[in-house]
Amino acid sequence: MKETKYWTFHIFAGILLLFVLGFHFLYTHIGELLFKESDNISKELSQGRDAKTSFLVFFIILLGLGLYHGLYGLKNILFEIFSSKAVQKIIVIFILLLGIGLFFFGSYSSYLAHKNAAAKTEVSHAK
Secondary structure, three states: OHHHHHHHHHHHHHHHHHHHHHHHHHHHHOHHHHHOOOOOOOHHHHHHHHOOHHHHHHHHHHHHHHHHHHHHHHHHHHHHHOOOHHHHHHHHHHHHHHHHHHHHHHHHHHHHHHHHHHHHHHHHHHO
C-alpha cells in the first residue's frame, strides 16, 4: 500500500512535469513567438526572469518534481536488477541522500541566481 502511494505520486509528478516543462520551454525558449522578444535568451531577459520571486518558486518546484520523478524511476529500475533486500535498502538510502543533496544544491543555486539578478535589477533601476 505504501509503495502504491509513491507510485501514484511518481505518475502525478510526471504529468505535472509535462505542464511545468511545457510552460518553461514556451516562456523561456520560445518567447520570441509568444511575446515578440527579439532575443529571448539574452542576459538581460534572463536576469529579469531570475529576479522575479515567482520564477524562483517555479524553478524549485520544477527541480523537486524532476528529481522525484527521475530518482523514483531509477530506484524502480535498480530494484528490478538487484533483488536482495540488503542491496535495495542501500539503494534507497543512496538515492534519498542524493535527491536531498541535489535538491538543496539546486535550490540554493536558484536562490543565489535570484538574489544576484534582483540586486542587478535594483542597481539598473536606480541609475
